[in-house]
Amino acid sequence: MNIKEVKSEGLSREYDVTISASDFSAAVEKKLKEIAKTVSMAGFRAGKVPFAMVKQKYYGNAMSETLDDMLRDGVNEVLKEKNLRPVFTPDVDLKKFEDGKDIEFKVSMEVMPEIKLKDFSDVKVEKVVADVADEEVNKALEYMANSRRDSVKVEEDRATVKGDIAVIDFVGSIDGVEFAGGKGEAYPLEIGSNSFIPGYEDQLIGKKAGEVVNVKATFPENYHAKDLAGKEALFVTTIKEIRTVKKAEINDDFAKSMGEENLDKLKETIKSRIAQDYEGASKMKLKRVLLDALDKAYTFDVPAKLVDMEYESIVKQYENAKKNNQLDEDEKSKKEEDLLKEYKDIAVRRVKLGLLLAEVGNQAKVTVNQEDVNKAIMAEAQHYPMQAKAIFDFYLKNKEAIERLRTQVYEEKVIDYVLSKAVITEKKVSVEELYNFEEKKSA
Numbered sequence: 001m002n003i004k005e006v007k008s009e010g011l012s013r014e015y016d017v018t019i020s021a022s023d024f025s026a027a028v029e030k031k032l033k034e035i036a037k038t039v040s041m042a043g044f045r046a047g048k049v050p051f052a053m054v055k056q057k058y059y060g061n062a063m064s065e066t067l068d069d070m071l072r073d074g075v076n077e078v079l080k081e082k083n084l085r086p087v088f089t090p091d092v093d094l095k096k097f098e099d100g101k102d103i104e105f106k107v108s109m110e111v112m113p114e115i116k117l118k119d120f121s122d123v124k125v126e127k128v129v130a131d132v133a134d135e136e137v138n139k140a141l142e143y144m145a146n147s148r149r150d151s152v153k154v155e156e157d158r159a160t161v162k163g164d165i166a167v168i169d170f171v172g173s174i175d176g177v178e179f180a181g182g183k184g185e186a187y188p189l190e191i192g193s194n195s196f197i198p199g200y201e202d203q204l205i206g207k208k209a210g211e212v213v214n215v216k217a218t219f220p221e222n223y224h225a226k227d228l229a230g231k232e233a234l235f236v237t238t239i240k241e242i243r244t245v246k247k248a249e250i251n252d253d254f255a256k257s258m259g260e261e262n263l264d265k266l267k268e269t270i271k272s273r274i275a276q277d278y279e280g281a282s283k284m285k286l287k288r289v290l291l292d293a294l295d296k297a298y299t300f301d302v303p304a305k306l307v308d309m310e311y312e313s314i315v316k317q318y319e320n321a322k323k324n325n326q327l328d329e330d331e332k333s334k335k336e337e338d339l340l341k342e343y344k345d346i347a348v349r350r351v352k353l354g355l356l357l358a359e360v361g362n363q364a365k366v367t368v369n370q371e372d373v374n375k376a377i378m379a380e381a382q383h384y385p386m387q388a389k390a391i392f393d394f395y396l397k398n399k400e401a402i403e404r405l406r407t408q409v410y411e412e413k414v415i416d417y418v419l420s421k422a423v424i425t426e427k428k429v430s431v432e433e434l435y436n437f438e439e440k441k442s443a
Contacts, residue, residue, distance in 0.1 A: 003078055010301045011110045013084065016095075017074045019103040027070060031062040067097070071105060078107050085112040087303040113300040115359045120421035123293055127286045127426050130434040132274045140270045144258065145250050151188070151243040158242075159206045162192040165243040166204050170215075172235045179228065186240060197223075200235065213237045281434050287415055290422070291353055302351045311347035318343065361414040368410045373402065376409050 001023070007014035036054040040046040044053075075090050090109035097103050151165050160166055165188050172182025191201045199217040207213055215235040223229040248254050255266035318339070321327050331339060360366075377395050381388040395402055 001074060001077055003074075003081060005082070006106075007108075011087075011113060011303055012108070013082075013111055014106060014108040015078050015082070017078065017105055017107055019070055019074065021100055021102050024066065024070065024103055025100075028059070028062050028066045031066050032058060035062060067103070070103070074105065075107055084109070086110065087112055087305060110303045110305055113302065113355065115298070115300055115356060117360060117363060118297065120418050121423065123290070123297070123418070123422040125286060125289045125293055125419075125422055125424055127282060127289075127424050128429045128434055129282050129426050130278050130429055130431050132271050132278065133431075136274055136431070137267050137270050140274065141250050141267070145248045145254065148248040148254075148257070150246050150248070152246050154209075154242040154244050157208070159208050160191055160204055160239070160242055162205060163190070163245065165190050165245065166207075167240045167243060168204075168237050169240060170235045170237040172233050174228070174231050174233050179233070181225070182233065182235070188243070190245075197233075204237065204239065207239055209239050209241050211239050213239065278431075278434060284437075285434070286419070286424075290415060290419060294356060294418075295349055295353060298352070298356055300352070300355075302348055302355065306351045307344075307347050310350050311344055314343045314347055315340065357411055357414045360418060361410060364414070364417050366410065366413050366417060368406050368413065372409050372413070373406055376405055 001020075002018040004016045004018075005013070006016050032051070032055050035058050036049060036051055037047050039049055039054055039058070041049045041053065041057075044050075071092055071094070075092060078084070078090070079086065086109040088110070090107050093106040093108070095104040095106055154164070168187050168189055169185045170183065170187065172179060189196065189201065189204070191204055194201065197217050197219055200215055203215045203217075204213060213236075215237050216232060217235065218232045219225075219228045219230060221230045248257075250263065252262045255261070255263045258266055260266040260269060318327075318331070321331075334342075377392065381391045384391065395405070
C-alpha cells in the first residue's frame with residue numbers, strides 16, 4: 001500500500017492511496033477460500049464444493065467485500081502512519097478500480113488541532129462577590145409571610161377598598177347573551193390584583209356586601225378567546241361578602257411553622273440560601289471571565305465542519321425566536337447580516353473553547369462518574385422543588401438528556417480544575433451588578 005500526501009492546509013488533509021493489483025487479487029483469493037470452507041451447493045456438502053465453482057458464483061461478492069475491507073484498512077493505515085486525529089470519519093473517493101490494475105483512492109479529512117497547554121497559574125481572573133444585606137433577608141421574610149397570608153371576613157359595615165377580597169357571584173353577557181366561561185359563584189377576587197379583565201375590579205371599589213353591581217368592561221384585543229376579544233361585556237356582580245387580607249406575623253411561631261426553631265434560625269437559613277444564590281451568580285460570571293481569558297490566551301485553527309454545525313444550531317435558534325417574536329432588544333436593533341456575522345464568531349469561539357477544555361480535561365484526567373451525574377440531577381430538582389418528580393422522571397426516561405448533562409458536568413469539572421490553578425482576586429459589587437448579565441452572547 002502506497003500513501004502520498006497531496007494536501008496539508010490548516011486542518012485539511014488529503015492523501016492518495018494506491019493498492020497494488022497483486023495485493024488485491026491475493027486478498028480476493030483469500031476471501032474466496034474462506035467462503036469455500038462453509039458454502040454448500042447441490043450435490044456437495046458444506047466445505048466440499050470445488051473451488052472453481054465457488055469462485056464462479058461468489059467472485060463478485062468476494063471482490064466487493066475485499067474492496068470495502070482494503071479501503072477501510074487503507075484509511076486506518078493513513079491515520080496510523082501520519083499520526084492523525086480526524087474530526088469525523090474520513091471521506092473516501094475511489095478514483096480507479098479496474099480488473100487487473102492498481103486501485104487508487106483519495107482519503108480526505110479535517111484533523112483535530114494540536115493544542116499546547118500553558119501554565120494556568122499565569123491566568124488571572126476577577127471574581128465579583130456581594131454581601132447578603134439584612135434588607136434582603138427581611139424582603140425574603142416579608143415575601144414568605146405574604147405567601148402564608150390568610151383572609152378574615154369584614155364584620156363592620158363598610159365599603160370595599162383596594163386590597164380587599166370581594167367574594168362575588170357574577171354572570172357575564174354580550175348583547176344580552178351569556179357567554180361560555182363568564183359565570184362564577186363565590187369567587188374570591190382581590191381588588192387591585194388585575195386578575196380580571198381591565199376595568200372590572202375598579203368598579204367594585206366603594207361597594208358594600210349585598211350590593212349588585214352592573215360592571216361593564218371590555219375584553220382586550222389580544223384576549224386568548226378570539227370570539228370575546230375587543231368586545232364589551234356586562235357582568236351582573238353580586239358582592240356576597242368582603243374579606244380583608246391578614247398577613248402572617250413574623251415571629252418565632254411563624255419560624256416554627258416554616259420548620260425552624262425560632263426567628264433567628266430562620267433568618268440564618270434565609271441568609272445562607274441567598275448567599276448560595278449569590279455564589280451561583282458569582283460562579284457564572286467567573287466562568288465567563290475565565291473563558292474570555294482562555295479565548296484570548298490561545299490561538300489555533302478550528303475545524304470548519306464543527307464550526308458550521310455550531311453556526312447552524314445558533315441560526316436555527318435565532319430563526320425560531322424570530323418566528324415566535326421572542327428576539328431580545330439587542331437582536332431586534334441589528335441588521336440580520338450583522339447578527340449572522342456575530343453568530344459565526346460565536347460559533348468559532350464555542351468550538352475553540354470546547355476543544356481547549358476537552359484537551360485540558362484529557363491531560364488532567366478529568367472524569368465524570370454516575371455520582372457526579374446524580375448530584376447534578378439532585379441540584380436541579382432542589383432548584384425547582386415543585387417539579388422535582390418531573391425532573392427525575394425526565395432524566396430517567398431520556399438518555400440523550402443524561403448525556404447532555406454529563407457533558408455539562410464534565411465542562412464544569414474542567415473549569416473548576418483550571419480555576420484551582422489560576423490566580424483569583426475578589427471584587428465586592430452591589431447585588432444589581434452581580435446579577436447584571438447583559439453581555440454579548442458567548443460560550
